[in-house]
Every structure is written in C-alpha cells, then in structure tokens.
Amino acid sequence: MATGRTHRPATRSRGIPEATVARLPLYLRALTALSERSVPTVSSEELAAAAGVNSAKLRKDFSYLGSYGTRGVGYDVEYLVYQISRELGLTQDWPVVIVGIGNLGAALAGYGGFASRGFRVAALIDADPAMTGKPVAGIPVQHSDDLEKIINEDGVSIGVIATPAGVAQQVCDRLVAAGVTSILNFAPTVLSVPDGVDVRKVDLSIELQILAFHEQRKAGEEAGAESGPDSGTDTGAPAAPPAARTAGGSRKGPDGDVPAVMPA
Amino acid sequence: MATGRTHRPATRSRGIPEATVARLPLYLRALTALSERSVPTVSSEELAAAAGVNSAKLRKDFSYLGSYGTRGVGYDVEYLVYQISRELGLTQDWPVVIVGIGNLGAALAGYGGFASRGFRVAALIDADPAMTGKPVAGIPVQHSDDLEKIINEDGVSIGVIATPAGVAQQVCDRLVAAGVTSILNFAPTVLSVPDGVDVRKVDLSIELQILAFHEQRKAGEEAGAESGPDSGTDTGAPAAPPAARTAGGSRKGPDGDVPAVMPA
DNA sequence: CCATCTTTGTGCACGCGTTCACAAAGACAT
DNA sequence: ATGTCTTTGTGAACGCGTGCACAAAGATGG
Structure with a gap:
C-alpha cells in the first residue's frame, strides 16, 4: 500500500547503463582536476586510477558515449570534460x-x-x-x-x-x-x-549501519575462535568484540559495490 | 597511482550478499516503525511494501539470516528487529x-x-x-x-x-x-x-548530477523533435531517441539500482 | 485427524555489470 | 612507407543480483 512502485525494470536510459551514469560524475571530477593542472591528455589507466575504478570498466563506460579517445595516446581531457558534462546535462542551469x-x-x-x-x-x-x-x-x-x-x-x-x-x-x-x-x-x-x-x-544512518556490519565482522573474525557467534537461537550479544584494530592487512576489504543510496 | 586498490573481489561477507546487507537497515527501519505501533507479526508482502522492495527479494534476504518466519503467518516483528540488529552489530555501542x-x-x-x-x-x-x-x-x-x-x-x-x-x-x-x-x-x-x-x-554533488542526467533525458524526450544542442562532429546527439512515448504514465522510471555511494 | 488455506523458503532462469584478453587503430620513429 | 609500439574499443565469459513460480510448512477450521 505504501510504495505502489514495486518491481522496477532497471531501465537502461538511452543505451547508457545506469551503473555507467553513476560513474560519469566520478570521471568528470577527476578530469576537472586534470584540466586545472593543464594536463592535455590522459590514458584510461591513469584516469581510472584517479577515479578509483578499473581501466577496462572506464573504457567500456566511455564507449557508451562514443569513441572519444585516440589509440596510442589516450583521451583529450578538455574534450572529455565537455562531452561528459553535456551527457550529464551540466551544460545547462x-x-x-x-x-x-x-x-x-x-x-x-x-x-x-x-x-x-x-x-x-x-x-x-x-x-x-x-x-x-x-x-x-x-x-x-x-x-x-x-x-x-x-x-x-x-x-x-x-x-x-x-x-x-x-x-x-x-x-x-x-x-x-x-x-x-x-x-x-x-x-x-x-x-x-x-x-x-x-x-x-x-x-x-544506513551508511553507518553498513559500516557497523563489516566492522563487527572484522572484529568477530579477528577474535577468531570457532564459528559464527550466532547460529544458535539467541546468543544475546555476541559478547564484546575485543577492541579490534591492528590492521592485519590480510583482510580482503569487505566491500562490494552496493547501494544504500538508490532510487525509490 | 592513487588508489592502489584496483579490482576488488566483491567479497560476500560471511555468506550474506552485500546487496542484502545494504537493505537490512531498510527493513530494520520499517520493522521498528511496526514495533512502535505494537504490530506483532508482519508478512513479507506487507514488510516489503513498507520498505519499498520486492517481497521475493525480502524473503530471500531474510533466508540468508536464517529461517525466522512462520509459514502461513509471517515474521515476528520483535524477534526480527532483534535478529537484524544483532546481525548489523547494532546491539553494541x-x-x-x-x-x-x-x-x-x-x-x-x-x-x-x-x-x-x-x-x-x-x-x-x-x-x-x-x-x-x-x-x-x-x-x-x-x-x-x-x-x-x-x-x-x-x-x-x-x-x-x-x-x-x-x-x-x-x-x-x-x-x-x-x-x-x-x-x-x-x-x-x-x-x-x-x-x-x-x-x-x-x-x-554526484547524486544531483545523476538526477540531472535523467532530468535532461526526460526533457529531451518530451521536447522530442531535434534536440541535440550540439551534436557536431560524431554521433553527437543521436538525435531524438524517437520521442519515446509521452508521459502516458507508462514511463518506466529511469531508475535502476546503482550506487553513487559506494565503497572505496 | 484431515482438509484447506496462507505464507514462507528456494530452485531456476534471466539480465546486468564486470573483467579479461585481444584485435584494430593510430602515433611515432626510421 | 613501413615497422614498431602504445592504447583504445569491444567480443565473450563469468558472476552476482533479481524475480518468478512453486513446493514445503504450518496454521486454522471442521
């Protein structure tokens, strides 16, 4: 009764995947920084590093916009800034x-x-x-x-x-x-x-809760010991997760690419 | 050279998919509201509506936590609030x-x-x-x-x-x-x-830019006809993506479930 | 105790997104 | 011109997430 807007089709706007659209602002920011430093061109590898994404993903993202790169050279920073700005509709007020x-x-x-x-x-x-x-x-x-x-x-x-x-x-x-x-x-x-x-x-609040989840898991794993704290019926508070810390380093970043901020 | 943290494994924390973890706070909020209204049990259908998600998705999400529901009845609100809180690590400070x-x-x-x-x-x-x-x-x-x-x-x-x-x-x-x-x-x-x-x-800023993209697309479609402010050289504006249908209400929400807020 | 009815839990299929890996394209030097 | 070298653009494979549809489970009534 609330939403009335249950399943959604994950529409692909005009051929540009939503995931790509969500990354365009990221690229734009990195490009703007390069532009301010008067960097003329940039390779997909460099730009990807600056934006914190995989270079193949970046190239595929750009391929949805058109072929704006030059093989053997890279992308023209100014041109790309303009193209992405236009695509995002930022050339208007x-x-x-x-x-x-x-x-x-x-x-x-x-x-x-x-x-x-x-x-x-x-x-x-x-x-x-x-x-x-x-x-x-x-x-x-x-x-x-x-x-x-x-x-x-x-x-x-x-x-x-x-x-x-x-x-x-x-x-x-x-x-x-x-x-x-x-x-x-x-x-x-x-x-x-x-x-x-x-x-x-x-x-x-949701962002913090997601962090807390991973934080708890890190603490629990480090405390090592046997299986999960729960599994049982209740178990109450999984007992003090020993003041975590100590970057063991080996932890494989419990990330993933999930929302928390999303449509609807 | 920035990140140094390129590809990521999309780790599935302790068997619970990241996408599910990201939705748990959403369920928790809806459940808390029900709890305050002293609602004893809730069906997946009702809760899903309150949280703005698909009921099958909700059930699958809960299935990762365990079998906390009762067939033919639904979920016990209080119990579920506790379980999700514990899972998210919110029972601690x-x-x-x-x-x-x-x-x-x-x-x-x-x-x-x-x-x-x-x-x-x-x-x-x-x-x-x-x-x-x-x-x-x-x-x-x-x-x-x-x-x-x-x-x-x-x-x-x-x-x-x-x-x-x-x-x-x-x-x-x-x-x-x-x-x-x-x-x-x-x-x-x-x-x-x-x-x-x-x-x-x-x-x-990124959130706004994503909205602007869709907003521009809506406007472009509506204006139908020419469009392409520039187009110029290449593909330019692929010119009017056949002025889709009007706001016949059939517009399929240009959403999708994409981040913009994400790890790393 | 049995029948019926509701609602969960999940197997399965599908589609999107990511990543790899490589051929095509162009710059640049000779 | 021709060859080499760099970097793009993308075909294809894979994996995750989503949603359907249904069987299993249990409540409820007779």
Whole structure:
C-alpha cells in the first residue's frame, strides 16, 4: 500500500547503463582536476586510477558515449570534460529548491558542491514561520505556503528534501504536484512517487549501519575462535568484540559495490 | 597511482550478499516503525511494501539470516528487529568521531539518526584552533592534534570525514594509522586506504548530477523533435531517441539500482 | 485427524555489470 | 612507407543480483 512502485525494470536510459551514469560524475571530477593542472591528455589507466575504478570498466563506460579517445595516446581531457558534462546535462542551469532548513538543510544550502557544476539553489523553503525571511547561506528562507509558486516561477525540476521523516512524503507530494520530477531525499523514509519521477535517497544512518556490519565482522573474525557467534537461537550479544584494530592487512576489504543510496 | 586498490573481489561477507546487507537497515527501519505501533507479526508482502522492495527479494534476504518466519503467518516483528540488529552489530555501542566541523560536520553532529541505533558521537575534531572547545550540538570540539589520543582512548573504529577535499586523504591516513577501520567519507575525493579498511562515500554533488542526467533525458524526450544542442562532429546527439512515448504514465522510471555511494 | 488455506523458503532462469584478453587503430620513429 | 609500439574499443565469459513460480510448512477450521 505504501510504495505502489514495486518491481522496477532497471531501465537502461538511452543505451547508457545506469551503473555507467553513476560513474560519469566520478570521471568528470577527476578530469576537472586534470584540466586545472593543464594536463592535455590522459590514458584510461591513469584516469581510472584517479577515479578509483578499473581501466577496462572506464573504457567500456566511455564507449557508451562514443569513441572519444585516440589509440596510442589516450583521451583529450578538455574534450572529455565537455562531452561528459553535456551527457550529464551540466551544460545547462538547474535550479534546485531545498525544503526543510534545519541543520542539514542549512548545511546543504551552504555546500559548495551544489553551487558548482550548474546547480543553483533557487530557494530555501521551511514550514517554520520563524525562519521565513531569515537568510541562510545568503539566501532568504521562504515559507512553505509559497512552495508551488516558487517552483512554477523558477521552473524548478529538482527538489531536495531535508525535512523530518514525518512530513517528507507530504512535502514530496507537493513538490511533485507542483512539477518537480527529480527528488533527492535525505529524510529516512521511503517515498512514494508516480512514474516518471526520479527519487534518489541519501541516508546517513544506513551508511553507518553498513559500516557497523563489516566492522563487527572484522572484529568477530579477528577474535577468531570457532564459528559464527550466532547460529544458535539467541546468543544475546555476541559478547564484546575485543577492541579490534591492528590492521592485519590480510583482510580482503569487505566491500562490494552496493547501494544504500538508490532510487525509490 | 592513487588508489592502489584496483579490482576488488566483491567479497560476500560471511555468506550474506552485500546487496542484502545494504537493505537490512531498510527493513530494520520499517520493522521498528511496526514495533512502535505494537504490530506483532508482519508478512513479507506487507514488510516489503513498507520498505519499498520486492517481497521475493525480502524473503530471500531474510533466508540468508536464517529461517525466522512462520509459514502461513509471517515474521515476528520483535524477534526480527532483534535478529537484524544483532546481525548489523547494532546491539553494541559504536563510538564515532567526526572530523571537520564545518557546516556539514556540525549538521552531522546534530543529526538524530546518528545518535539513534547504537552510534555515539565520541568526539568532534577540527583543525581550526578557533573551534577548539566550542560546543557543537552539545559536544565540545577538540583539536586535530589530539586525534590519535582520542581514537585510542575511546576505542573508536568508525570515523566520519567531513573536511574539505584537500585534506581528506591526509585525515584519512591519520585515522587509519590510529586504528580506525571504517570510514564514512563526505569529502569529494577518492580515498586510498589499505586492505581491511572499509570506506563508504557519500557525495551530494554526484547524486544531483545523476538526477540531472535523467532530468535532461526526460526533457529531451518530451521536447522530442531535434534536440541535440550540439551534436557536431560524431554521433553527437543521436538525435531524438524517437520521442519515446509521452508521459502516458507508462514511463518506466529511469531508475535502476546503482550506487553513487559506494565503497572505496 | 484431515482438509484447506496462507505464507514462507528456494530452485531456476534471466539480465546486468564486470573483467579479461585481444584485435584494430593510430602515433611515432626510421 | 613501413615497422614498431602504445592504447583504445569491444567480443565473450563469468558472476552476482533479481524475480518468478512453486513446493514445503504450518496454521486454522471442521
């Protein structure tokens, strides 16, 4: 009853795999750094190292965009910056509204990463009348009553939700009704949206929990001993995982490439 | 030359797939909500809806933890909350340090989601002497000179980096040297860490860029016709991907389950 | 005790993403 | 021009994750 948006097709947008799209910003950042250092060209191997990915993956990613490299030489940094920027839609201006100007919302408003790359904070919106008019990061907060008006006037299509979980869905509904079709959600809730609206979710608590899982496992393994702490019915707290530490070094990074931040 | 940590094995921690681990916090949140409403049992279908996932996927996820359900009835909410909490290592206390108390760091310090679920902000650390001693979210900021001491004394194994990108790697190195084995990185940089250390990355800018990509695609499709702002030489804009169908509602959400927040 | 009904747990198939490995392409030197 | 050397672009194989569909399990009612 909640989501209504159960299985998803993992659509491949215009032939570019989602996994690739998610990495393009990473490449772009690395390329921008090279550009600032006036590096003219870069090989897939170098760029891959800078972006923290496998070079074959990088080449395949770029192959979805076209053949922008020169065999025997590498990629032209400036050209690639332009192509990726264009592909990501960063050559145009994206007005963004941030709803919920609490600690997090205020931090986001002042976050440099937003302002860079074509994103412009068009408005800060909060439901608290006491906040209205107060400047945050140089932008005056507006009251949520005007949400629809603001979105329409500025042609905003991307909204950031930084409200408490309780009102997130409701804010989301209003944003969507007003015309927003992409939402970045910081509230710890599953948002339900109609088809055609993108939602990406960032949940700090979830990230920590995932780290805790691996951390616990590391501690447990190191404590060595026999099997799993659990397996039994209860076992209560697996007992103090001895103050881990000591990089044994051999641990094979319990990573993997999993979300935690994902659509819907 | 940066990472030094190229290909990764996508380790399957103790038999539990990473993808599943990443969803456990999601289930836990939904279950906690049910628990607060004193709901005794829940079916996979209901819980899946609340968590925004497919019910078959949820059942398979739980099957990795063991057989905690009762056929014909469903899952016992309280029991499941306990099992998942234990599996994630949330039954113990995790002291966390936050390094870099700027806008974002301060917001994180005050973020409720941290304090909940077993995570305790053990210390706030900043390199600015002017910040030292100043209380943020009720916790006095300490100078980064004492970083190692703080980590050792409190047995901190999880660190949060909220510094500018320029010093992130350096802070990371110190954290790792001091014994931290899990890092949540908010700085827009690829961190290089030794094996055995987990890094999860949250990049707000990347999330927005991914949204922009889909947003552009939606706009392009709608505008149908020409498109290609440039196209120029090569493939250029493969010109109107046949103006897909309109918003006939049939738009199949350009989602997919991709990171943007991921290890390393 | 048996029948029926609900819901779990999972075998299986499919598709996406990753990685390897190599041929094609071009730069560069001779 | 021709040969060599570097690096791209990609075909193919593999593995993980997802979702279907169903048999097994147990609750419930007669």
